[in-house]
Amino acid sequence: METLSLVVVIGAALFFTYTNGFHDSANAIATSISTRALTPRVAVGMAACLNLAGAFLGQEVAETVSEGLIDAPTGDEGMIILFAALVGAIVWNLVSWYLGLPSSSSHALFGGLVGAALAGTSTVYWDGVLTKVILPMFLSPVIGLIVGYLLMVAILWTFRRANPHRAQRGFRMAQTVSAAGMALGHGLQDAQKTMGVVVMALVIADVEEEGGGIPVWVKITCAGVLSLGTYVGGWRIMRTLGRRIIELDPPRGFAAETTAASVLYAASYIFHAPVSTTHVITAAIMGSGATRRLSAVRWQVAKNIVLGWFITMPAAAGVAAVSYVLVHFAFA
Template sequence: MDTFALVVTIGVALLFTYTNGFHDSANAIATSVSTRALTPKAALAMAAVMNLIGAFLGSGVAKTVSEGLIETPHGSKGMGILFAALVGAIIWNLVTWYLGLPSSSSHALFGGMVGAALAGGTEVIWSGVLDKIVIPMFVSPVVGLIVGYLVMCAILWMFRKSNPHKTKRGFRIAQTVSAAGMALGHGLQDAQKTMGIVVMALVIADVQDSGDEIPVWVKIACAVMLSLGTYAGGWRIMRTLGRKIIELDPPQGFAAETTGASIMFGSAFLFHAPISTTHVITSAIMGVGATKRVKAVRWGVAKNIVLGWFITMPAAAVAAALSFWLIQLTFG
């Protein structure tokens, strides 16, 4: 029964990664597709490869998820808590995907973990939640907005005397690099989040002694599922990011992607903080768009996205808590 519970929980974790691909992998390549710097097929192929490479670049974010947010629960009840956390996150991911709202898969997962832990009587490490989740949740979009604005201002100043058509053509090529950076950063960040969950499941099932080591098969499985999710359902989110917030041109797309990739790498390597790809790229697009003129950004769409940010963790927490209670009611 324990082995069966472990297999099911890992399967659900990989399903979560797949739904994550609906949201966050799409975020990584949306700007390049919308500016026609890359065709959808080329962008997806590039994102798949870069996600895979990014998954092998570090383990700090995975350790934060597996050890820094809730105390590792034990036994069948512990596996139930982990299962319920993933179900809560998946439910919220599917709801927001259907609505085309680029909410954060990361914060859906964290909300699910906290909600399930509270429902199951497992200790929540509130200092870790505050330092690694809540503070970065507020800081990263602000940084993305400001840095995106400054990077775009620098590009406008540096190329102020150049031929606009040649400049756009050049940035369309440069976007291949910036989009690769975004996809690499996404693999580094989001593949690791699911790795942390899978490793926690292995520890609960006594298959692994601690969360210090991440098996190679876990890294590959998480990266592959992330890529498959992108291919299956990312187009709704791409339309929101690429067109509905602001009409992007190649220089703007390059500025937004460069900003997003830089922040994701910095947070992963310097702070081991699992930040949201959605938050970073969306705020960077807003900052870039504001250089055109403030009214160029469709703030009504932006407002709905920001609202989604704030309700994601509580909504996923409630869904996870209800899932845990249902599991307890059904299986004892």
């Protein structure tokens, strides 16, 4: 029974990773596509490859997810909690994708973990949730907004005397690099989150020891599935990020992508914090776009997106809690 439970949970984790890939592919490439720096298929192909590569650049975020948020019990009870958490995250990913809402797959997963753990009366490490999830959820978009604005101001000042057509062409080429950096950062962050859940499942099933690192097969599998999901492409959300918030030009697209990628790397390597790529890139787009004029940003669209950010964790937690009750009742 435990072996079957382990297989089911790992399967659910990989399906979540797949939805994460197509849900969040817009984060890395929507700006480059909207400014015509890259064609859509070239962009998703590049993002898929770099998502795959980024997943192997570290494991600190995975350790935070697997050890720092909840304490699931061993055996089938722990498996039910993980399965319910993943169901909550998957349902929210699919709903927000259908609505074209760039919400956070990461916070859907964290909300699912907390909701399922509370429903199963398991321990939630609230200090870890506060410092590793809640604070970064608020700080990372603020940092992305401010840095995106300041970087774009610096670009405008530096190239104030440049030929406009040559500058646009140069930044369109530079966006290839900044989009690649963003895609690499997305793989670094988001693949590790699923790795953390799979490691939790292996520890609960007594297949791996806690603190024993991430098996190579887990890295390869999670990275590959995320990459596959990214290649499918979340076109609904790309339209929201690329055009509905603001009509981006290549310099502003470059500023937004460079800002977001920098925040992702800093969060991964310095703070070991799992941050939302969606929050960071959306805020950076708003910041760089606001340099044109404040009214250039469609703040009503931005308000709806931010509202979705606040709903994500409670919504995923609620679905996870209901899923836990249903599964526990079915197999009790």
